[in-house]
Every structure is written in structure tokens, then in C-alpha cells.
Amino acid sequence: MPPVLQLLIGLPLLLVGGHFLATGAGALALRLRIPQLTVGLTIVAMGTSAPELAVSLLAAMRSSPDIAMGNVIGSNIANLLLILGAVGVLRPLTLTTSIRWREIPFMLLSVIVLAALVNDAFLSSMGSGTGPDVLGRGEGVALIGFFAVYLYYVVSVARSSGMQAEEEVTTLSLPVASLMTVGGLIALIAGGRLTVSGASGVALAMGASEALVGLTIVAIGTSLPELVTSLAAARQGNADLAVGNVVGSNIFNIFWILGVSSTISPVPFNTRLNADLGVLAAGTLLFFLFTYTGRRHTVDRGEAALFLLMYAAYVGYLAVRG
Numbered sequence: 001m002p003p004v005l006q007l008l009i010g011l012p013l014l015l016v017g018g019h020f021l022a023t024g025a026g027a028l029a030l031r032l033r034i035p036q037l038t039v040g041l042t043i044v045a046m047g048t049s050a051p052e053l054a055v056s057l058l059a060a061m062r063s064s065p066d067i068a069m070g071n072v073i074g075s076n077i078a079n080l081l082l083i084l085g086a087v088g089v090l091r092p093l094t095l096t097t098s099i100r101w102r103e104i105p106f107m108l109l110s111v112i113v114l115a116a117l118v119n120d121a122f123l124s125s126m127g128s129g130t131g132p133d134v135l136g137r138g139e140g141v142a143l144i145g146f147f148a149v150y151l152y153y154v155v156s157v158a159r160s161s162g163m164q165a166e167e168e169v170t171t172l173s174l175p176v177a178s179l180m181t182v183g184g185l186i187a188l189i190a191g192g193r194l195t196v197s198g199a200s201g202v203a204l205a206m207g208a209s210e211a212l213v214g215l216t217i218v219a220i221g222t223s224l225p226e227l228v229t230s231l232a233a234a235r236q237g238n239a240d241l242a243v244g245n246v247v248g249s250n251i252f253n254i255f256w257i258l259g260v261s262s263t264i265s266p267v268p269f270n271t272r273l274n275a276d277l278g279v280l281a282a283g284t285l286l287f288f289l290f291t292y293t294g295r296r297h298t299v300d301r302g303e304a305a306l307f308l309l310m311y312a313a314y315v316g317y318l319a320v321r322g
Contacts, residue, residue, distance in 0.1 A: 003201025006194040011221040013191025014051035017184045018225060022047020024180030027172040048229060048245065049252040050184075051222035054192030056257050059214075060265040067199055068267050069118075069135075070214025071222060072258055073276045076111075076250045077215075078223045080283045081311035086227070087234045087242050088304025094239050095298070098157070100291050103247045106150060108284045110254040113146060115277050118269035133269040135262040143259030150251055195221070211270055212318055272321075279314055283307070 001009075026047075052075050059068035087093065117139045172180065195218060203213045226249050233241035261267055290303045 001194075003198045003205060006198030007202060007217065007221075008198075010191045010194030010196075010198055011051075011218075011224075013187045014054055014195060014222060015191075015224055017054070017187030017189075017191055018047050018050035019184070020180045021050055021184030021188060024172070024177045024182075024184055027177035028174075028181060030171060031174055031177065046252060046256070048225040049249050049257060050188055051191070051225065052253050053257045053260065054188040055195050055218060055222055056261045057264065058189075058192040059196045060261040060267045062196055064196060064200055064210055065268045066209060066211035066270050066273075067196060067214040067218060068261055069258070069269060069273055070211040070276075071218050072253045073273060073280060074215035074219025075223045076253055077276065077280050077283065077314065078219050078311070079226050079246045079250055080280065080287065081307045081314065082220070083223065083227050083230050084243065084246055084287070084299070085304050085307030085311060087230045088299050088307065089301050090231065091234045091237070091239070092295070092301055093234075093243055093299040093304070094295075095243055095291055096240055099240065099243055099247065100288070100297065102153075102157075103244065103251075104284065104288050104291075107247050107250050108281065108288070110146070110251050111277060111281045111284060113143070114254050114258065115274070115281070117142070119271070119274070133271055135258060135267040135269060137263050137266060140259045140262030140264075140266075143255045144263065147252070147255035147259055150255060154248075208322055211273060212322060215276060215318055216315060275321075283310065 052071055055071045056068040059065070059071065084093070118133055118135050120133050199213045199218050200210060202208075202217065203210045206213075226246055229245045230242040233239075233245065258267070287299070287307075290299045291297050293303070
């Protein structure tokens with residue numbers, strides 16, 4: 001099958017699989033009497049990151065580390081600059097204190113932790129690291145540990161403040177929920193395999209690097225669930241959900257997806273991706289600062305448009321870098 005066709009089939013399978021898995025697993029969890037709030041903040045939220053998990057995990061297992069790492073970093077940059085930029089142009093984003101002082105700093109922390117864990121050679125030169133640049137199993141466990149702390153924090157805050165689940169979890173019969181869960185998992189695996197194989201083939205045919213394809217085509221494709229969710233929330237005037245979806249997804253992508261992927265199969269790190277980590281860190285910091293410029297606690301349309309321009313410039317830089 002031609003690589004482009006593999007991508008055209010694989011990416012929709014990932015999106016459908018993620019939706020079916022989240023819906024089915026959420027319904028099963030409710031059948032097991034797990035509170036709907038917990039389901040909404042965990043299983044349903046993880047559903048939008050399921051495509052990234054499938055691609056990065058399979059890429060790591062198939063010795064395509066640049067796709068595995070590039071997919072996560074590229075998705076996070078697309079979430080931040082492209083999706084929040086588009087949503088903010090549609091409707092200015094007024095943020096709560098919790099998002100500004102807790103979730104956004106935690107998102108920045110995830111980038112800093114990842115940069116520290118993958119730059120072993122650089123840290124070795126400073127006398128504080130060992131070995132080659134690789135995200136190993138021990139470091140993967142550390143990332144999962146950070147994810148567990150974040151998850152505990154989110155659920156605890158939600159319960160103590162009496163919050164309701166942000167997304168409605170569909171109640172289905174046990175057979176239907178089981179079928180959707182299994183079907184979603186199968187679609188994710190099949191879509192992940194086709195996407196990884198197609199991305200590698202496209203990179204080879206174009207004479208481009210796997211990192212470039214992972215940072216652009218695959219990253220944007222796997223970020224579509226976040227785009228749809230955030231745009232829908234913005235149209236309804238729910239800025240917290242629109243921003244929280246992106247921030248939560250970015251934290252999930254680094255701590256959970258790279259944590260799981262590297263725990264199963266260590267992921268070598270291409271130091272050229274440090275520039276992309278720098279873009280992600282700078283964009284996150286700028287996002288935080290924007291909430292204190294112009295209209296306080298708000299990212300206005302001009303600032304959101306700047307995000308879109310930054311993303312266009314970033315893609316242009318990637319095209320030149322190759």
C-alpha cells in the first residue's frame with residue numbers, strides 16, 4: 001500500500017478508535033460504579049490523547065524514535081500555537097486562577113522535565129548525567145510518576161471543589177460498551193501501524209527526516225480531537241474547557257505517552273529536537289505571560305493571532321531544516 005494511502009487510512013482510524021475507546025471505556029467504568037467525575041477527568045480526557053499514544057508506542061517498538069518523540073513534541077506545539085491560536089481568534093480566552101497558576105505551570109514543568117531526562121550527554125559534560133541521549137525505562141517510570149501526581153491533583157481538586165465532569169460520559173449497555181472498547185482498541189492499533197509505516201514511507205519518498213514528518217503531518221493529524229473539542233467549547237463560550245483540554249492533553253502527552261512508550265521500549269533522542277522543545281517551552285511561557293498583558297487574565301484575539309503566526313513561522317523553519 002502506498003505510504004500516502006497508509007496515512008490517509010491510518011489517521012482517521014486513530015481518531016475513530018480514540019473516540020470509541022474513550023466512550024466505551026467510560027461507559028464500562030460507570031458500570032463498575034466509578035464516579036462520573038473521575039471518569040470525565042481521566043478516561044474521557046485520555047481519549048483525545050489516544051492517537052498520540054498509539055503512534056508513539058508503535059513507533060518506539062518499530063525503531064522509529066524520531067516519529068515517537070516528534071509526534072508528541074509536534075502535537076504539543078500544534079495544540080498550543082495552532083489550536084489555542086485558532087480558538088483565541090474565534091473568541092478571546094478568559095482563564096481562571098487555577099489554569100493560570102496551576103495547570104499552565106505544570107505544563108511548563110513537563111517540558112523542563114522531559115528536556116532534562118533526554119539530554120544525558122549534555123548533562124554528563126556538566127558532571128550530572130550519564131550515558132547517551134535516550135529516554136530509558138527508568139526515566140519512563142519517572143514520567144509516569146509525574147503523571148500519577150498530576151492525575152491525583154486533578155481528581156482531588158475536582159472533588160474538593162464540587163466540580164462536575166466537564167464531558168458527558170455516555171451510558172451504554174454492557175455488551176455495547178465492551179464492543180466499543182475492544183473495537184476502539186483494534187482501530188487504534190491498526191491506525192497506529194498504518195500511520196507509523198506511512199509516515200516512514202512518506203519521509204523516505206520526500207527525502208525528509210522522520211522527525212519532520214512526525215512533527216508536522218502526524219502531529220497535526222493526531223491533534224484533531226483536541227482541535228474539535230476546543231473549537232466546540234469556544235463556540236459555547238466555555239474558555240476553561242477549551243484551554244483545559246489543550247493543557248491537559250499536553251501534560252498527558254509528555255508524562256503519560258512518553259512515559260509508557262519508553263517504559264516498554266527505550267526511545268533514543270535526536271538532539272535536533274531540542275530546538276523544538278525550546279519552541280514548546282517558549283510558547284508555554286508566552287501563554288502564561290499573555291494572561292497578564294492587555295486585558296488581565298485574558299488571551300485576546302491579537303495575542304492568539306500571534307500564536308498562529310508563530311506556528312506558521314515554526315512550520316517554515318521545519319521545512320528549511322528538513
